[in-house]
Amino acid sequence: MGLLDRFKQALVAGDAEAAAGLAGEVAARDTYSAGRILAALSSAMEEVGAKYETGEYFIPEMLRSAAAVEAALQVLDPYLFERRPDHAGVVVMGTVRGDVHNIGKNIIVSALRAAGYRVYDLGVNVSAAKFVAKVKEVNADLLLLSAFTTSTKQALMDVISALGEAGLRGRVKVVSGGAAHSPELAREVGVDAFAGDVKSTLAACRELMGGA
């Protein structure tokens, strides 16, 4: 079995120690692109999500896998960032109020850092006021909102209107994404772009930053 497969297996099994060790080996080898490493992380967590939905995994197993992803990202983050030290833009990101999912958000944060963005990660259950204050403080180019449950529609709309009230809506581009979130919902809420995975998120950000 290849190194990336073993890495994936440790994540699915929720073995944080093995995942961190294998992440170190992946980083040391220098043969895997940031995109491939992050795709392995995403696909491991998709597998975990599927196991949960079919009843093979329960919440404790899922949380162990989430902790393994976090342990792996701690090892990988500096390595991923080192490869692309250029400054692509300033991003504020977080999961909206009422929502505590963070695995997909953390993967996107790492992908953006690897692509050269300076990312301020506000965590989960973030209020509109907190998003607006951070966008203002760091003069963000992009605001990325994670929303994983359909009941977060109002929370997304609150962020958009709070940006408007603060006079920032024209200055910052807003991208949304996350499970149970759709392009239709994104249109209704009034964000500038919606993306479903690492690759399309990076493409959307690049486009909004004026790149090709």
Ligand code: B12
């Ligand atoms: C893990 C999980 C949990 C864990 C979260 C642990 C953690 N630390 O995050 C726990 C157990 C805590 C949990 C709790 C709940 N969950 Co839950 N959970 C999941 C599950 C199984 C997997 C999510 C995941 O991590 N996927 C793997 C990652 C890699 O994928 P991702 O999150 O989609 O992220 C990718 C993309 O969406 C995108 N992306 C992510 N964020 C962003 C942001 C931007 C800006 C962009 C552009 C892209 C982007 O990039 C990522 C990488 O590819 C999903 C089901 C599923 N298959 O998605 C349900 C799911 C999201 N949960 C759901 C629900 C309902 C809940 C609960 C309300 C359950 C309950 N009744 O208590 C609570 C919510 C509590 C709250 N207030 O938030 C529902 C939502 C349904 C809906 N339509 O609203 C889902 C879809 C399950 C289902 N089918 O019912 N959950």
